Amino acid sequence: MFEFTGTNVCICFFETKSQPSQKPVVFQALKTNRKTTQKEYHLLPRNFYRACGEFDEYVLYFKSPNLLKIKFYLTIEEVAKNKRERKLNF
Numbered sequence: 001m002f003e004f005t006g007t008n009v010c011i012c013f014f015e016t017k018s019q020p021s022q023k024p025v026v027f028q029a030l031k032t033n034r035k036t037t038q039k040e041y042h043l044l045p046r047n048f049y050r051a052c053g054e055f056d057e058y059v060l061y062f063k064s065p066n067l068l069k070i071k072f073y074l075t076i077e078e079v080a081k082n083k084r085e086r087k088l089n090f
Contacts, residue, residue, distance in 0.1 A: 022045045023045075024042050024043060024044045024045070025041075025042075025043040025049060026040065026041070026042050026043075027040070027041055028040055028041075029041055
């Protein structure tokens, strides 16, 4: 549709459920890029029924056993343990 732009277009027709449910919503759709393909979407409650959650699913199933330990600030103790003789001149 918009081959040279990053614009996403979605045409949807919604129907109300007869009974409220937390079941996944599964439907077939046409995905158009340079070619048109049929794709089956699975919208899950844990992803707030958001489409294209394949990356979330991948991370869920293939989580690293050795997670990174991230810290954003140096503590006074870390600075004190790593003193050097050389001073910085600004």
